[in-house]
Amino acid sequence: MKLFELYRYSKPSPGPDVEFVEGYRNIFNATRWPDWPGLVDAGRVQLDHGIDSVTRIKAIDGQRRPAILIASKPHQAGSDWTPWHDELNPEVGHVRYYGDNKATLGPNPLDPPGNRSVMAEFPLHRSATRAERLRAAPLLFFESLVHEGKAKGFWRFIGFGIVERAQLTTQVDRQNRWFVNYVFDCALLGLEPESLTLPWEWIAARRDPTKTLEESLRLAPASWQAWVDQGERAVDRVRQRVSRFQSVSQGNQRPEPGTPADDALSVVVAHYKRLGPYQGVGEHRFEGLASEIVGSYLRDSGQYHPGWITKRAGDGGIDFVSRLDLGVGSGSLKLVVLGQAKCVSPGAAPASGLDLARTVSRLDRGWVGAFVTTGFFSEQAQREVQADRFPLLMLSARHVGEAVVKESALRGESVPSYIQSVDADYDVRLSSRAPIEVLGD
Structure with a gap:
């Protein structure tokens, strides 16, 4: 997946074999699984919720989650159940994302499966041991954009990374109902050696139960490999940074x-x-x-x-x-x-x-x-x-x-x-x- 590229997420889906939809890359084509025996009936990735987790698998070297996709809709901030706004700063390698809990879902912020999935990975992302970091699932971040007057179906890939901090926060919805949610501070890791392209074969290898974690790591971006090997001390060195004049259009x-x-x-x-x-x-x-x-x-x-x-x-x-x-x-x-x-x-x-x-x-x-x-x-x-x-x-x-x-x-x-x-x-x-x-x- 190309960093900052705009992808079409249309419904009904045209399927993974169609490369372009209305002139834009079909996201199901960009995320299609390779024709590997271990990926038969592997399903497809989704962006239907704020947090969509790729199915957890039992591989030959233990259980793991291949990846977690996180989708933010900044143009809808304040329009549903919260006035809080995700902070997306891909130019400096930082995302602050508010979790999936709502007042209507109950008092436990771990009830939503998305929050639960991210919190399950959080100890691995913060781990001091290489073995646990090796097992950790990468987070893939997408930003919804209003394009040509359409508020749905266009997603921009803004990077991948890890959770640096997770904390509880109190929110209030438009009906003045208070509830507890998680807010995640995440670091985006650089893709410069990969020409700003996330190798989907890496995610596919993590999804393939016949491949080991070490095998999949060899397909990972250099920044992820450095983080797995060195941990927290490598984050600032491999953080995603885009040097450009940051003007904001009218x-x-x-x-x-x-x-x-x-x-x-x-x-x-x-x-x-x-x-x-x-x-x-x-x-x-x-x-x-x-x-x-x-x-x-x-x-x-x-x-x-x-x-x-x-x-x-x-x-x-x-x-x-x-x-x-x-x-x-x-x-x-x-x-x-x-x-x-x-x-x-x-x-x-x-x-x-x-x-x-x-x-x-x-x-x-x-x-x-x-x-x-x-x-x-x-x-x-x-x-x-x-x-x-x-x-x-x-x-x-x-x-x-x-x-x-x-x-x-x-x-x-x-x-x-x-x-x-x-x-x-x-x-x-x-x-x-x-x-x-x-x-x-």
């Missing part, structure tokens, strides 16, 4: 049409936008919500403390001030966060480098900036921020919509009610204090 900076995030973004713009056909409360009041949106993303890195909203007269391009605390106690580090907010209509021009420069110019040593817009950033603006290594968090329309869906669910409120409750605090948060004062709060 389309990817907006929520997918028809998703909860897209609906939430429309509510945000309608609530705040006043110019043109809109009758909102005023674009300047978006600053309060922007501060909350920044917190939604920074809380994963530390303790986020909303400070105040700067008064409109003489704000110098800064709309809100907050603080990010890293660490705890006497070993903590406090950072000033300066934010700028822009509530624009869907057809507005992108935020340019000049727009971002106002925020960056106000940053002191050790401070970080945040720019939140209901629109998007131009490619040139993204290039300038990356080239100059500015400490600037850039949150576009997609981030706004997804954060509002998540935060409203956490509060147990509808999206409009959440926005109104945040906006109700706008006037009492206004202040003319100097940004440095937030460190003493």
Whole structure:
């Protein structure tokens, strides 16, 4: 399987003998088993669930699971039973994947077979012995993409790897039902020596009960062989990395049409936008919500403390001030966060480098900036921020919509009610204090 290649997963399936469907590689053809005697009636791989495990087999050297396929649908995040979003970062070799439990499945997060399969492999992935790592099943990751207006049937292969960490987390569904689930932090291993192609013969050998683990290992990617031989100390050295300018297209900076995030973004713009056909409360009041949106993303890195909203007269391009605390106690580090907010209509021009420069110019040593817009950033603006290594968090329309869906669910409120409750605090948060004062709060 070719890294980052788009595969067609159509139903009903045309079968493994058809190489292309509608001009795209048929995934059942790419994953067909070789014509080996040990693979007669081996079945086929599936991507029908979040976690699909290839059938566990009893081979000549013991039981093993050939592989586990993990499918993520980022364009549907927030649309079903959770506002949480899988974090797919194949360029840096990392995936954070939320497991398959739901409130409707019961209190035990190990009841779903997908979670159970991954947790069974977790001790092998973390093992200090080569024999156990040799038996471990690789995880194969796929990302669902909306392609040519179709939200189903297109999957992109983004890499393979192991579980580095598994922990329990509490989630809430759209009916405000709380439940416990697993979240898996996974390392993707590189395929550079294999020309970015996963050798399917390796998975086939692991599926063939007549072949030993050592035989199958000889067909594995070099990165997997290094991990089996050396364990954890080899992971960073063989981790998948893609060096390229990481600009985000205009389309990817907006929520997918028809998703909860897209609906939430429309509510945000309608609530705040006043110019043109809109009758909102005023674009300047978006600053309060922007501060909350920044917190939604920074809380994963530390303790986020909303400070105040700067008064409109003489704000110098800064709309809100907050603080990010890293660490705890006497070993903590406090950072000033300066934010700028822009509530624009869907057809507005992108935020340019000049727009971002106002925020960056106000940053002191050790401070970080945040720019939140209901629109998007131009490619040139993204290039300038990356080239100059500015400490600037850039949150576009997609981030706004997804954060509002998540935060409203956490509060147990509808999206409009959440926005109104945040906006109700706008006037009492206004202040003319100097940004440095937030460190003493």
